[in-house]
Amino acid sequence: MEIPGRDDDARPWIASYPEGIAWDAEIDTTPVHEQVLAACARTPAAVALDFLGGTTTFGELGRKIVAFAGALQSQFGVRKGTRVALMLPNTPFYPIAYYGVLRAGGIVVNCNPLYTVSELSHVVGDAGADLMVTLDLEQIFGKGEALLAAGLVKKLIVCHFPDALPPLKKLLFSLAKRKDLARPRKSPHAASLSAFDELIARGDAPDPVVIDPQSDVAVQQYTGGTTGIPKGALLTHANIAANMSQIDKWGCGLFYPPSKVVAALPFFHIFAMTVCMNVPLCNGTPVAMLPRFELKALLDLFGRTKANVLPAVPTLLNAMARAGSVTPARLASLEVAISGGAALPDEVRHAFGKKSGAILAEGYGLTEASPVVCCAALREPSKPMSIGLPLPATDIRFVDVDSGEPVGIGENGELQVKGPQVMAGYYEDEEATTAAFQDGWLRTGDVGHMDEDGYVFLVDRIKDLIICSGFNVYPRTIEEAAMAHEAVEEVNVIGVPDEYRGEAPIAFVKLKDGMSLTEAELKSFLAERINKIEMPRQVIFKDALPKTLIGKLSKKELREEYAQMKAGKS
Template sequence: MTLNLATLLEDSARRHPDRDAVVLGADRLTYAQVDAAANQVANLLAGRGVGAGDKVALSCPNLPWFPVLYYGILKAGATVVPLNVLLKGREIAYHLADAQAKAYFCFEGTADLPMGAEGHAGFQQAADCEHLFLVTADPAAASPIDGVPTLGQALAGLPTSFDTARTGETDTAVILYTSGTTGQPKGAELTHANLVFNALTCNRLFGSLPTSHDRHLITLPLFHSFGSSVQLNAGFAIGSTLVLMPRFIPEQAVELLLAERITFFAGVPTMYWGLLGALADGVDVAEIARNLRVAVSGGASLPVEITKRFKKAFGVQILEGYGLSETSPVATFSDPERDPRPGSIGVPIWGVQVKLIDLDGNTVDGVDEVGEIAIRGHNIMKGYHRRPEATAEVMRDGWFRTGDLARRDADGFYYIVDRAKDMIIRGGFNVYPREIEEVLLTHPAVSLAAVVGVPHDSHGEEVKAFVIRSEGAQIGERELISWCQDTMAAYKYPRLIEFVTSLPMTATGKILKRELAGR
């Protein structure tokens, strides 16, 4: 059986050639234009000897060039290797070498984020990577790096038609690198079938139909699995219009929600927190709410308090899902046939099985009993690229062990308790940071909180909370600790509280707890 993920673009270009596919400011590209440009990219790669089985790396923020390059690489029969735009030269060299990339597309960047210079430095250290193309904001611009062709130069005059490669459903379409929090980043190999099934299943869950015309606001980075599967692939599958934001700025996001009549928003919890904080006087929240049809959260646990505040403001229930790069990514989601349950990551999606296991791999069956999430189904990666031992560590009889702890209620809904590695053991008691964060957010003076464990001589670990105060709040450390003491069990409440104005975050908006733990 042949299957190519680029079919999602090609089908929509056939059905909706004149519909806007991507929007960035005043720039708008139709589906026909995106497909034609992707065909030029495929012709470029084929002309350089890049094809079936080859890996092509891509460093690009949320710009129209991202989908053009992404699907162009797939059309050529090659594998896309999206890279985090914040990587430095040394890190880029590692990814190029580890993925065995034959070609590399890199955006030139800005003065604040010199991606082109870092990409060139990484390329020079990767002896086996043969081709580097610099993506410039102005396709007609000359290359700022001597000897490195721009994408505009390379595509000039190439045909806008291409006979898409016949790839197999189990061929690797994309290699997504894990964040590397526990060692060197590993590349999860996702097949064409993995990603096509995930995109089509997402649309089924969201109630998104080919006859509808959703307008997505893309604030999630497209190099990450959440943005690429849930919005790029799923959106392109039904001819949605994707409004791109290269960088999430809450006030600008609110303006775009209104101006572009956005019907679909997806984000990590900190983005929802940011949107709520950007609702200044004069914002027509009612008009935003009239258009907004779907709000999806993933990537980290969404505090129930933020869910409540968002629904009150916009009249939309945020739907939570769960997954990892290794699971394409969506594995569970709110049940479309039952009322959403705030705080729950939902139930397994179609074609996917989920169970909870103990440290020995035995199934945990008890209601509300905590266990590690294990997943089996069409969404599970082929394995880690060139790492059979690492693959064997997480795979057992087809079940992928996630490292995340959860409980299941009597109706089969799952609830994340915490990452196994984030759990705090204080004096022999297990403390789950997410639970403490949820309680802290119910205090009117607390805008956002992150809880970590820090070393302690007698308890092993102590509970510490980093807190951003609500605007105008004057609460002090002792007062908030006292409130926590009255609200939580003695072994749980944070003895240490540090007030901050911001929290360190990844490029995808997740809070970097390992940095906080080192303070």
């Protein structure tokens, strides 16, 4: 892959690539549903999915994908381009529905089951997804019913949660947790409901669908909305497949049997969709799922499956590092942990290293890039605090935040990306699509720099940048300094209006259990690590810091909380 005006001299990262990885390697853009069905045909007896001890073979997975695709076409009229919403936690139902929609020619619209009805209304309403696949757990099904009542979706396909469990757990659930189940047949909207298992049992054969990977959309993935209203990123079949191919090459065989990949992160999030599900399953590698992250369940999963690959977010790694129940022996099978979704604090990196000898590789991506752009080496140690190197076939540059002109090695600027994994644009939002690109380069909104060896280091988000008395203050700098204090477990810094300086940083801090710390003590500690302009105007201690639904610390909620605090005092 050549980009006009670029040569290997402009790609210093190539010289730092681990042995055996080529930047200009051929990228496979075969649609993901074709790849996974091929894997199902190759090793039908092998285990594909492990859910709380219940297993699904590749052969069974393939049969159900095809049957679901057939039902979508014959019973619901799903055709090329039809948008189908998935509101499912991690269960075997999710991959069956995901690949089934794609095989039928549809477009997957992922919906977070923990979203409010208002948030879900925006996603399904904006996408025009008349059909939704969901679960009969009361707390999730009720939201689907509300969307039906509002006319935002016309039909629901309902999966029966106990069917995902192994026999004994299914029996125990039916006895002890029956109240958690909804009763779809008694719903006032029963005529608009269909049972997932009954659709599979029909065994309908789907009609062929001709896919153009470069232009046909596979997934309409809504951005997290941490800085505004979520937008639907249009990810083509080629985008999804290209990023899988890039990650596969970067892994040097890591995502092939006998590896086992842990899916503690939710598939509806782009990171897990690609790294926890698509890449391993298309390679015939089993995926061990958790419906949500619980530390004991995760440790039990390691003990039972001996899984060796853990994609994670920093808060998950921090929880593992801090828990007394987590010992090196309980993580003995873990070879590689891949951190993404948010910046990995150095303190968390060191703390996790005391619990596991696994390689801890930090990666970086965004929804609009399907998602992975850069990653540390997965088979050997990488430069600390770096998000690694651009993946094969990926070009990056840094440009001045104000002028938009490229900056030199070591100079901070906005990270911009080109590559086959970059989205086609935002759904029906030409203005936002235009704003997302500069001269054909995807603008990430993240500030950082590249060193002389091509390693990438991020400083912060442009939108999180605090301008104090005309100087740039990066929250991450303050957060890293505060995390070095032995009493601090989590910290999140935001900028707030300041009459004298224009803006000032405010630090929200959660302390470790049993530890105490005053504002004065923390500021004294920080005084030796950051300059006076970076010093927080105020430190606010909290029992818990707000997080997004994948465990990423949320500045948006803190800004809203602080604004309410100020309004209450005025």
